[in-house]
Amino acid sequence: MPNKSERQALRAQRTRDQVVQAALTVFALKGYTAASMDDVALAAGCSKGGLYHHFPQKSAVLTAVVERLIRIDALLPPFTATTGESALPAAAFGRVLVEIWAEAGRSEELRAQLRAGYEACLDRTLMDRSRPGSGLAEILRIGTLIQLLTRNDPASASEAAVRLGIAA
DSSP: OOOHHHHHHHHHHHHHHHHHHHHHHHHHHHOTTTOOHHHHHHHHTOOHHHHHHHOSSHHHHHHHHHHHHHHTTOSSSOOTTTHHHHTOOHHHHHHHHHHHHHHHTTOHHHHHHHHHHHHHHHHHHHHOTTSTTOSHHHHHHHHHHHHHHHSSSOOOHHHHHHHHTSOO
16 A cells, blocks of 8 residues: 555646646647647646646646657657557647647757657667668658757748658
8 A cells, every 4th residue: 555655646647647638638729839728727627726736837748748759659650559548639649749849949948858759769760670660761751850850940840740741
């Protein structure tokens, strides 16, 4: 039986997970810029105070969303393998990624976080040849995304959407 502090830590982690899931949904529906912390709190079923306890600002929520996408390997299409864990349709992942790339144009920290996620994806792709899409085209696509995030000029969400394969 977990003690009181372990139970509190588990409850806090569940709340954080609910907020991140709610934020994924809200960002997919409204976009990151148009979404408010009130929208996220309402979707998560928690108070605004509870939300701000775990995430002091909206950018912290976005950071946690990106962490989740990296963890579930949802930075690149196809997103079919990841939709079950996050309960989002595949198209919603594309919308969220475009929103993340748009915000990355304004945030060096977010660009660095995405770059690290894509570098990890590249490493997995290079190591696991049996993985679908592990061919040269996939490696070049990931490399291009990393390059977009490494350049000194702001990242272009539309260019990234094309490179991700979620826009024409």
